[in-house]
Amino acid sequence: MSRRTDRVQRKVKIPSSIRKKGKSKKVEKPGETPCCIANCDGFADKHMGGRSLSQENGVETWGEGGFVVRKNRVRVCKSCYKVWKKDNKEDKSTQY
Numbered sequence: 001m002s003r004r005t006d007r008v009q010r011k012v013k014i015p016s017s018i019r020k021k022g023k024s025k026k027v028e029k030p031g032e033t034p035c036c037i038a039n040c041d042g043f044a045d046k047h048m049g050g051r052s053l054s055q056e057n058g059v060e061t062w063g064e065g066g067f068v069v070r071k072n073r074v075r076v077c078k079s080c081y082k083v084w085k086k087d088n089k090e091d092k093s094t095q096y
């Protein structure tokens with residue numbers, strides 16, 4: 001006789017009240033990673049559409065000193081990323 005239990009088959013719903021045990025950091029902050037671009041006070045958090053660019057990318061668009069480098073990356077908010085993208089998409093859109 002085999003006494004294999006196929007308990008992987010069914011997904012048991014766990015009440016969220018149990019799941020939230022232990023350390024419960026508040027994740028309700030609107031943003032915690034400030035945009036690295038000077039004069040911009042947006043947030044570069046991932047859930048807010050922020051991106052991280054390389055330093056070279058940042059220099060091309062904003063120039064040296066126009067942004068802050070954090071751990072070799074330039075964190076930009078959504079709108080700044082759009083600016084950068086616009087600045088760098090010339091090879092993609094060739095229509096005029």
Ligand SMILES: [Zn+2]
Pocket residue numbers: 035036037040041042043076077078079080081
């Ligand atoms: Zn920004």
